[in-house]
Amino acid sequence: MKATVSSKDLARLLATAKGLVERKAEQPALRNVLLQAEGTEVRLRATDLETTYIGACAAMVDEAGELCLPAHKLAEAAKALPAENAHLTAEGPDLVIEAAKLRYLLRGLDPVDFPAALEDDTRAVPLEAQALAGALNRVIFAAAKEDTRYNLAGVRLEVREDNADLLLRMVATNGHVLCLCDLDLDPADNAMALLEEFKAGALLPNRAAKAMLGMLPKEGEVTLGLGRDWTTLRVNGDLLRVRNPECDFPDYDKVIPSRPPLQAIVPRQKLVQVAKRVALIEGGRERRLTLKFSEGLLELSAANPDLGEAREHLEIEWPRGEMTLGLNARYLLDVCGALSSEEISLGIKDEHSQVTIAADSEGDSRFLGIIMPMRL
Known part of the structure; x- marks a missing residue:
């Protein structure tokens, strides 16, 4: 193998590939990637046998060939290259990478040991x-x-x-x-x-x-x-x-209600800000938040026997009297973070049932979040 490739392109391919490669995979070949040079491109293949990535980038190939190389170390080396182009040369099963005044030599395995590519039926x-x-x-x-x-x-x-x-x-x-x-x-x-x-x-x-x-x-x-x-x-x-x-x-x-009987219209960003401030005091693994609904208001509170308690309210649209339920703060923040609309709808059946979170704005209208309640 003898080829010249863009350092940036090589690093891009390896950044994706290394995510599939386990450093301590039982089969030594699965800790590696297969690097191939042929025609006008360099191809790279990585697999854990369940997921396979095949990437390619343009290259000037003087001599075709393939090598089986350590994925994570090759990715680190590609990311560190100081020049715009990298020159790749095979020395037996090993790879020499040259860029500007830098020279790497990475030990490789026999490419025959790398798993063969499979066809799909999609x-x-x-x-x-x-x-x-x-x-x-x-x-x-x-x-x-x-x-x-x-x-x-x-x-x-x-x-x-x-x-x-x-x-x-x-x-x-x-x-x-x-x-x-x-x-x-x-x-x-x-x-x-x-x-x-x-x-x-x-x-x-x-x-x-x-x-x-x-x-x-x-x-x-x-x-x-x-x-x-x-x-x-x-x-x-x-x-x-x-x-x-x-x-x-x-x-x-089975857990998606056709339409929850009660809908609270809540400003999303305000809810996120209040939830973050109140949840700070809880500090435990469960990060339990208490949500108390009343006419026109939603009060969020949290308590920790060793640290104290916090509470804050915000104005909302709510169609009935008081109702109190518990939710995991992290789940509430994650679901709200998945939306971008100014207002969200919290669908509630009762204190012991799941809460649905949705929005009507374009772009968010096809999203639904459901959070199971926590015991208070």
């Missing part, structure tokens, strides 16, 4: 990159961590029919908070076939969802592929391929 639909990134960011924080509940450790993708419209729904929950966001699909773009083939949906694991967010550009169109076994994302010449895990996602429709 149907592709075009989406605006900004819309896809916005939907993912609105829900991903609600996903469970990998070490708690595996079937909740990611973002569920579904294709749904809503009257005459087709929707791509993204849902995430850890059992205490749930967020969902819908994106419109064009029926002409494979979406009708997807409705039949993708009824079961798929879970996009946390690591894959974060890699997807890292790939998405600020503007332009990307291609999302959905299938029985795989989910893919194509951005220009880059590909993310995710194996759909076999797991049962809970029937979340």
Whole structure:
């Protein structure tokens, strides 16, 4: 291998790739990336066997070849390169990187040990990159961590029919908070076939969802592929391929009320500011907030037996008398942070039922957050 590539492009590819590579993976090859030079480009492949990233950038290739190299150390080296271009040269299984007066030599493995690429079975639909990134960011924080509940450790993708419209729904929950966001699909773009083939949906694991967010550009169109076994994302010449895990996602429709009988209209930014100030005093792991609704007012309070207590109120629209319930402060702030509208609607059935959080403004209207109450 002998090639010249933009240092910035190489660093970009490796920034995404290293997120999929475990430093202590049992198979030594899985701690590495496969670097290939051929034709007019340099390609890079990283995988944990469940998720694979394939990226490419333009290069001047004098001699084709491939190397299997340590992902994280190569990413660090690429990020540190002092010159605009990097010269890559193979020395047996090792790689020499030269830029300006800097020279790295990284030890590699036999490329034969790196897992072979697999084919996917997905149907592709075009989406605006900004819309896809916005939907993912609105829900991903609600996903469970990998070490708690595996079937909740990611973002569920579904294709749904809503009257005459087709929707791509993204849902995430850890059992205490749930967020969902819908994106419109064009029926002409494979979406009708997807409705039949993708009824079961798929879970996009946390690591894959974060890699997807890292790939998405600020503007332009990307291609999302959905299938029985795989989910893919194509951005220009880059590909993310995710194996759909076999797991049962809970029937979340059961916790979504058709329309809560009581609606409180609350200024979002004001609620966030008050919640942050009051929650400071609680300081515990649960960060319990008490919300007391009364005519025209919402009082937030928190107490800690060792530190003291705090309370503050704000003006709201509320249709009835007093009601008091408890919510986790972090979940309340996270859901409010997923919205951008000036006012939000808190849907409440009673003190012991889940609270829905939504907004009517364009851009937020396809989002719904649900928080389970805490015992006071």
